[in-house]
Amino acid sequence: MSDVIISFAKVNKWFGQFHVLRDIDLDVARGERIVICGPSGSGKSTLIRCINRLEEHQEGHLSVDGVELTDDVKAIEKVRREVGMVFQQFNLFPHLTVLENLTLAPTWVGKMPKKEAEERAMAQLERVRIAEQARKYPLQLSGGQQQRVAIARSLCLTPKIMLFDEPTSALDPEMIKEVLDVMIDLAGQGITMLCVTHEMGFARSVADRVIFMDQGQIIEQNSPTEFFANPRSDRTRDFLSKILSH
Amino acid sequence: MASTEQQSPATPPASTGGTKTSRWRSRAFRGLAYQVILVVVVLLVGGYLAGNTLENMRVRGIQSGFGFFLQPAGFGIGESMIEYDSSEPYWKAFVVGLSNTLRVAVVGIVLTTLFGTLLGIGRLSRNFLLRTLCTAYVELFRNVPVLLQLLMWYFVLTDWLPDMSAALNPVTGFFLSKNGLSFPIPVWSAGHFATLLGLGGGIAAAWWHARRARHAFEISGAQWPVLWPAIGMLVAGTLIGWLVGGMPGAIDMPERGELNISGGGAVTPEFIAVTMGLTIYTAAFVAEIVRSGIQAVPRGQSEAANSLGLSRAQNLRLVLLPQAMRVIIPPVTNQYLNLTKNSSLAVAIGYPDLVSISNTTLNQTGRAVECILVMMTVYLVLSLLTAALTNWYNTRMAIKER
Numbered sequence: 012m013s014d015v016i017i018s019f020a021k022v023n024k025w026f027g028q029f030h031v032l033r034d035i036d037l038d039v040a041r042g043e044r045i046v047i048c049g050p051s052g053s054g055k056s057t058l059i060r061c062i063n064r065l066e067e068h069q070e071g072h073l074s075v076d077g078v079e080l081t082d083d084v085k086a087i088e089k090v091r092r093e094v095g096m097v098f099q100q101f102n103l104f105p106h107l108t109v110l111e112n113l114t115l116a117p118t119w120v121g122k123m124p125k126k127e128a129e130e131r132a133m134a135q136l137e138r139v140r141i142a143e144q145a146r147k148y149p150l151q152l153s154g155g156q157q158q159r160v161a162i163a164r165s166l167c168l169t170p171k172i173m174l175f176d177e178p179t180s181a182l183d184p185e186m187i188k189e190v191l192d193v194m195i196d197l198a199g200q201g202i203t204m205l206c207v208t209h210e211m212g213f214a215r216s217v218a219d220r221v222i223f224m225d226q227g228q229i230i231e232q233n234s235p236t237e238f239f240a241n242p243r244s245d246r247t248r249d250f251l252s253k254i255l256s257h
Numbered sequence: 258m259a260s261t262e263q264q265s266p267a268t269p270p271a272s273t274g275g276t277k278t279s280r281w282r283s284r285a286f287r288g289l290a291y292q293v294i295l296v297v298v299v300l301l302v303g304g305y306l307a308g309n310t311l312e313n314m315r316v317r318g319i320q321s322g323f324g325f326f327l328q329p330a331g332f333g334i335g336e337s338m339i340e341y342d343s344s345e346p347y348w349k350a351f352v353v354g355l356s357n358t359l360r361v362a363v364v365g366i367v368l369t370t371l372f373g374t375l376l377g378i379g380r381l382s383r384n385f386l387l388r389t390l391c392t393a394y395v396e397l398f399r400n401v402p403v404l405l406q407l408l409m410w411y412f413v414l415t416d417w418l419p420d421m422s423a424a425l426n427p428v429t430g431f432f433l434s435k436n437g438l439s440f441p442i443p444v445w446s447a448g449h450f451a452t453l454l455g456l457g458g459g460i461a462a463a464w465w466h467a468r469r470a471r472h473a474f475e476i477s478g479a480q481w482p483v484l485w486p487a488i489g490m491l492v493a494g495t496l497i498g499w500l501v502g503g504m505p506g507a508i509d510m511p512e513r514g515e516l517n518i519s520g521g522g523a524v525t526p527e528f529i530a531v532t533m534g535l536t537i538y539t540a541a542f543v544a545e546i547v548r549s550g551i552q553a554v555p556r557g558q559s560e561a562a563n564s565l566g567l568s569r570a571q572n573l574r575l576v577l578l579p580q581a582m583r584v585i586i587p588p589v590t591n592q593y594l595n596l597t598k599n600s601s602l603a604v605a606i607g608y609p610d611l612v613s614i615s616n617t618t619l620n621q622t623g624r625a626v627e628c629i630l631v632m633m634t635v636y637l638v639l640s641l642l643t644a645a646l647t648n649w650y651n652t653r654m655a656i657k658e659r
């Protein structure tokens with residue numbers, strides 16, 4: 012088992028003419044917790060969506076847990092089973108109950124007995140402190156509750172890597188904390204995490220490394236203490252002054 | 258109307274407002290008053306028109322009433338699923354017409370649903386050729402008037418196909434000619450009861466197997482094959498029943514005679530043209546509805562499904578289609594209704610549907626009002642039944658929100 016679980020090597024991506032990722036080189040160690048920040052449109056979402064191939068890169072190499080991501084469908088399937096993802100808009104399945112949302116992938120993708128899938132789903136719901144809502148439908152829950160269900164859902168296939176794309180930006184302030192608490196718990200359990208967020212408190216307390224992106228490039232990366240205390244590039248300083256001022 | 262003063266103190270004040278509001282100004286009262294006025298106006302206008310019409314008809318000596326329905330019709334009908342001859346009364350002719358309309362509607366709706374759904378999914382395929390073909394189909398067939406299409410199919414069937422004496426015989430027992438399609442049918446005999454029983458047993462076994470498979474899936478996650486075993490059970494059941502019934506083997510085979518094809522079952526070119534034309538036309542609309550229904554599901558749903566590792570087929574079946582259904586069903590039922598109503602265009606190529614029979618009756622008896630009333634009532638009832646079904650389905654499928 013190698014120490015590096017995700018490795019970008021000279022990865023480039025375009026949307027039509029628009030060069031959205033430029034020469035991305037990034038190695039993520041097993042168990043590492045990374046926070047990615049940067050201005051809107053800088054390519055943060057695109058970067059992490061490449062990891063489970065929701066977006067495909069056009070140049071360079073990207074491998075996840077030893078599997079190189081290409082057009083190979085089997086490779087994509089294998090990677091997707093090891094990577095969980097949480098979206099800004101939750102993306103729960105509205106026609107299924109909370110419990111069914113959680114058991115869908117384990118039964119159909121993991122071929123797990125339904126009983127077992129339900130037991131594990133309930134355990135995950137306990138973990139995000141929402142077990143009592145199992146029989147409800149997603150749209151009957153608050154935003155914070157929905158996001159916790161989404162986190163539980165992505166944990167049901169016991170992924171090695173968790174991707175978070177601005178998981179708290181669609182939430183009212185009083186719900187942000189309940190979601191961050193769940194994420195902090197998770198971070199303490201040794202799972203590899205990549206999180207796009209502007210919650211700098213979270214970055215400080217949890218991240219091993221903070222990455223700053225702008226215009227499709229990784230401008231700067233450092234430990235949170237260094238990153239916030241001594242930003243090296245002007246663009247980082249500029250960005251930090253904007254988001255830390257309020 | 259109970260005024261608020263009379264309500265028991267335990268009940269909260271009604272939304273009609275405080276006790277001071279006069280009942281003339283309460284919203285509920287006004288709503289009721291408007292409805293009563295509307296009904297009275299409609300009745301008055303309707304009564305005036307009806308009275309006027311009857312008076313005019315009386316003055317001109319036109320007879321009215323539905324009594325003529327019991328008189329012999331005196332005309333034959335080209336094709337019928339029900340025994341009928343020209344000495345039978347008009348009402349029987351109408352029933353035959355209705356059955357012909359329903360035959361086109363039912364066969365057309367089933368075929369349209371299958372074909373339209375496949376086309377709609379095909380339009381979203383990643384395969385360029387398939388996608389383009391489906392798009393071309395949709396654009397072509399929904400933009401040409403349906404009457405034209407019916408006429409075209411009818412002429413293709415009756416002009417390009419050979420005469421009966423030189424009927425095409427692509428498969429043994431099947432003959433295709435200007436006069437339609439002839440095919441073998443089994444001759445009914447008592448032994449077939451056993452065959453039917455066997456089929457029933459096969460259905461029961463298949464149903465039981467599907468239940469056990471679902472149970473097994475829930476208990477152990479084992480995914481038993483269901484489709485093929487079920488088909489096997491149906492076939493085996495039917496076969497056993499047939500063997501037990503003494504293997505009744507008489508089959509009515511169409512035979513090529515000197516000039517024509519005799520025996521077997523047959524469908525007319527009129528029926529084929531109407532059913533095929535309406536199916537091909539309506540399927541284009543259904544395809545569009547299915548496509549837009551699937552596309553109406555937010556992108557995030559597919560992304561979540563993909564990120565969980567569901568395959569494209571699983572995504573379609575477990576995530577997209579169930580959500581798209583709620584968008585798809587109402588306009589698709591509308592298309593079913595359109596298909597049923599469009600079947601009245603069959604009159605243009607001489608298929609004896611309800612409208613065609615009604616026209617003939619009207620010409621023979623001169624009872625225009627009655628004939629048109631009957632037709633309108635039938636189509637109205639069909640529409641209302643479909644609407645009721647749709648409503649029932651919609652309430653069942655509604656996504657639960659808070």
Ligand SMILES: Nc1ncnc2c1ncn2[C@@H]1O[C@H](COP(=O)(O)OP(=O)(O)OP(=O)(O)O)[C@@H](O)[C@H]1O
Nearest residue numbers: 026027029031049050051052053054055056057058
């Ligand atoms: N499917 C797409 N087609 C074309 N352009 C796209 C697509 N997705 C994203 N883009 C563009 O790529 C750029 C980077 O997008 P991305 O979503 O990765 O930014 P981001 O850093 O996550 O921004 P935000 O903070 O607003 O979420 C943006 O300019 C966006 O408009």
Ligand SMILES: [Mg+2]
Nearest residue numbers: 055056057176
């Ligand atoms: Mg983003």
